[in-house]
Structures are given as structure tokens and as C-alpha cells.
Amino acid sequence: MRKTIFVALLFAFIYAPAQKKSSSIVPNQTQDTDSVLLSKTKYRLIGPFRGGRSGAVAGSYKNKNTFYFGATGGGVWKTTDGGSNWKNISDKYFGSSIGSVAVAPSDENIMYVGEGENTMRGNVSEGLGGMWRSEDGGRTWKNIGLKDGRHIIRIVIHPRDPNTVWAAVMGHLFGPNDERGIYKTTDGGKTWKRTLFINNQTGCSDLVMEPGNPTVFYAGTWRLIRTPYSLESGGDGSGLWKSTDAGETWTNISTKKGLPKGTWGIVGVAVAPSNPDKIYTIIENKDGGMFMSTDAGETWTLTSSDNNIRQRAWYYTKVFVDPKNENIVYAPNVNFMRSRDGGKTFQSVNTPHGDHHDLWIDPEDGNRMIVADDGGAQVSFDGGANWSTYMNQPTGQFYRVT
Numbered sequence: 562m563r564k565t566i567f568v569a570l571l572f573a574f575i576y577a578p579a580q581k582k583s584s585s586i587v588p589n590q591t592q593d594t595d596s597v598l599l600s601k602t603k604y605r606l607i608g609p610f611r612g613g614r615s616g617a618v619a620g621s622y623k624n625k626n627t628f629y630f631g632a633t634g635g636g637v638w639k640t641t642d643g644g645s646n647w648k649n650i651s652d653k654y655f656g657s658s659i660g661s662v663a664v665a666p667s668d669e670n671i672m673y674v675g676e677g678e679n680t681m682r683g684n685v686s687e688g689l690g691g692m693w694r695s696e697d698g699g700r701t702w703k704n705i706g707l708k709d710g711r712h713i714i715r716i717v718i719h720p721r722d723p724n725t726v727w728a729a730v731m732g733h734l735f736g737p738n739d740e741r742g743i744y745k746t747t748d749g750g751k752t753w754k755r756t757l758f759i760n761n762q763t764g765c766s767d768l769v770m771e772p773g774n775p776t777v778f779y780a781g782t783w784r785l786i787r788t789p790y791s792l793e794s795g796g797d798g799s800g801l802w803k804s805t806d807a808g809e810t811w812t813n814i815s816t817k818k819g820l821p822k823g824t825w826g827i828v829g830v831a832v833a834p835s836n837p838d839k840i841y842t843i844i845e846n847k848d849g850g851m852f853m854s855t856d857a858g859e860t861w862t863l864t865s866s867d868n869n870i871r872q873r874a875w876y877y878t879k880v881f882v883d884p885k886n887e888n889i890v891y892a893p894n895v896n897f898m899r900s901r902d903g904g905k906t907f908q909s910v911n912t913p914h915g916d917h918h919d920l921w922i923d924p925e926d927g928n929r930m931i932v933a934d935d936g937g938a939q940v941s942f943d944g945g946a947n948w949s950t951y952m953n954q955p956t957g958q959f960y961r962v963t
Contacts, residue, residue, distance in 0.1 A: 612937020631659025644949025675713025705750025763798030781828025
């Protein structure tokens with residue numbers, strides 16, 4: 562103890578700022594000294610290997626052990642061994658918070674990433690780089706715009722054309738801006754066209770394509786205003802939309818029979834791959850919850866208002882459907898909630914960590930999936946019965962260092 566105190570005092574004495582004795586002393590002498598000392602400093606990872614929050618996941622369609630996740634502050638990570646080991650693939654190009662990751666089904670060398678986390682907390686981390694594209698499986702990246710989108714929360718790639726892409730953009734959370742809504746590119750991101758814009762306080766909260774049919778899309782929009790101390794969720798602009806011309810034009814279907822009245826907040830939506838006429842949507846509203854349509858969005862039925870799929874709506878509110886069974890529905894929340902009866906009842910699935918934000922399911926195998934949560938990302942090959950660990954990802958979030 563005495564030795565520790567002595568060393569600390571000696572260090573303080575040696576490096577204490579020089580007292581001004583004459584006008585010959587340089588005012589920024591201490592600053593210059595610090596610069597010299599720190600110029601030789603090299604940072605190295607000292608841990609911990611513990612996953613921090615993730616909001617975006619994706620998987621390879623061909624290589625069954627390959628998956629990706631985007632960290633909220635730690636860039637994009639890849640595993641080629643089913644989640645046993647992870648490697649960062651974005652650090653040399655960008656390292657911001659990640660809101661979306663997508664792999665082109667027709668050419669897995671082509672990937673797209675959108676910056677800005679999609680978990681809209683008070684201490685939310687935005688992206689300033691917009692969209693990125695890789696043509697070599699994530700080894701190198703090129704920026705392709707939408708830099709003022711701040712939070713790009715979903716990317717959909719054409720199933721047969723990797724250069725045609727749709728992006729769901731939330732925009733600024735703490736103030737109005739115009740780069741928000743739904744954007745489309747047909748040239749790999751060289752140019753973007755905004756196809757849905759509501760107002761300068763409303764962004765796109767979710768975007769899905771009818772599986773295998775790039776002419777039909779559904780989207781949720783969300784009016785959101787954040788301050789450092791408050792959240793205003795909902796209002797003019799929040800709603801549910803449908804496109805039948807490849808996302809070129811959109812129809813507001815929020816007033817269809819069976820959907821709730823009054824103020825809407827965040828909206829999530831999903832299409833059942835095995836029955837594209839069956840649509841699920843989860844809506845923040847005083848009478849909200851999970852709604853289901855069996856006629857492609859014309860009429861709706863409230864299937865569940867269970868608070869376990871509705872709590873902290875701004876932090877969750879997403880829905881996913883099993884690729885082969887239209888009645889198996891996932892609603893990630895504090896717990897990883899799953900329904901086996903078409904959204905009528907939900908049960909919690911055991912996972913390594915809580916607070917679940919995204920899910921990717923193999924379109925050919927509903928048991929193969931990756932989930933994003935506050936502990937990073939974990940992989941399952943048996944429908945959630947077993948998962949990989951989150952203690953092998955050095956993405957733990959540090960909110961303050963002194």
C-alpha cells in the first residue's frame with residue numbers, strides 16, 4: 562500500500578503542470594508533453610470478451626455455419642463456425658453502430674450494411690456513414706450514400722438482382738430531417754430514389770418483401786421524437802403501408818378493417834413465406850398488439866394483446882414468421898417470445914441473454930437462426946433449444962471511462 566502511494570505521488574510530481582515563474586514558459590507545455598508521451602501509445606484489446614448490444618443479424622444461405630451481426634458501436638462481425646468464434650470485418654472501413662446487415666441471395670459476395678442502431682434508447686448511437694456495400698464477402702467495403710439517414714434499420718435485396726436494394730431509413734431522432742422513409746436503388750447504391758416520404762419527423766420502422774416476389778412489399782412508418790430526457794412515440798405519420806409495384810408507389814392500409822383506431826406508434830410487419838396472403842403486424846397503440854390478415858392486408862384480426870410482446874415498444878416491436886409453418890411466429894422482446902398457434906398465445910424461448918432486437922431465419926430451414934440481443938448475437942440450429950455463447954464477442958459497451 563505504501564509503495565503504491567509513493568509511486569502515485571512520484572508520478573504526480575514528475576508530470577504535474579509546471580508553475581508559471583516567468584513569461585518564458587510556453588502556455589501549452591503540458592499539452593505538448595502529453596502529445597509526446599501518447600504518440601508512442603498503442604491500444605490493445607484487454608477484454609472482456611462479452612457481447613454488447615446488437616440490433617442486426619443475417620446469415621449465409623449456402624454456408625450453414627456462416628452468420629453476421631452488427632453491434633451498436635462495434636461494427637460488423639462474422640462467424641464461419643456457427644458462432645464459436647467471431648471476427649470483425651468492418652474496422653478498416655467503418656466501425657459505427659449498425660442498424661442492418663443483408664446478404665444478397667443471388668450472390669453472397671455482395672453484402673450491404675446500414676449504419677445507426679435501431680434500438681432507439683435515450684443513449685442511442687447514430688450512424689454518420691449511411692450505407693456500405695461489399696463485393697467480396699465483407700473483406701473490403703465502399704460507401705454508397707444515405708449519410709444523413711442516421712438510422713438505417715432494414716435492408717431488403719432483390720432475390721435475383723444484387724444491385725436492386727430497398728432501404729428503410731428512420732432519419733434523425735433528435736430533430737427533423739428529410740432523408741428518411743424508403744429508398745430504392747437499381748444500380749448497387751450509385752444512385753438512390755426515395756419512394757416513400759411522410760414528413761420530416763416520420764421514418765420507416767420496418768420493411769419486408771413478400772418472399773420470392775419483389776413486386777409486393779409491406780412497411781411500417783413511425784413518427785418519433787427523442788430528446789436526451791424524453792421520448793415521443795407516435796402521431797401523424799405512423800402507419801402501415803403496402804406496395805404492389807416493387808416499392809415504387811405505396812398505399813396506406815392503416816384504416817383497413819380490424820386495425821386499431823387512434824394514435825399509432827412504432828409498427829412491425831412480416832409475411833408468412835409459406836402463405837404470402839397471411840400477414841402479421843405488431844402495432845403500438847392503446848388497443849394494439851399482434852394483428853393477423855389472411856387476405857394480404859385487406860382485413861385484420863387482433864390475435865394477441867399480451868404485454869410480453871408489447872412492453873417498451875420503442876425498443877422492440879418486430880415480428881418474424883417461420884419459413885415453412887405460417888403459424889409459428891416470433892415476437893422478440895425482453896424475452897424471446899414464440900407462438901405456435903398463429904399469434905394467439907406466446908411462450909418464452911430460453912436464450913443466453915435478454916432484450917432481443919432482431920432475428921434471421923434460414924428460408925430453407927426454420928431451425929437454423931441467429932438472434933440479436935443485448936448480449937450480442939447467438940446462433941441456433943435446433944429452433945432455439947440450444948444456442949451458441951455470447952461470451953466470445955469483444956463488443957461489451959462502455960458508457961464511461963475515467
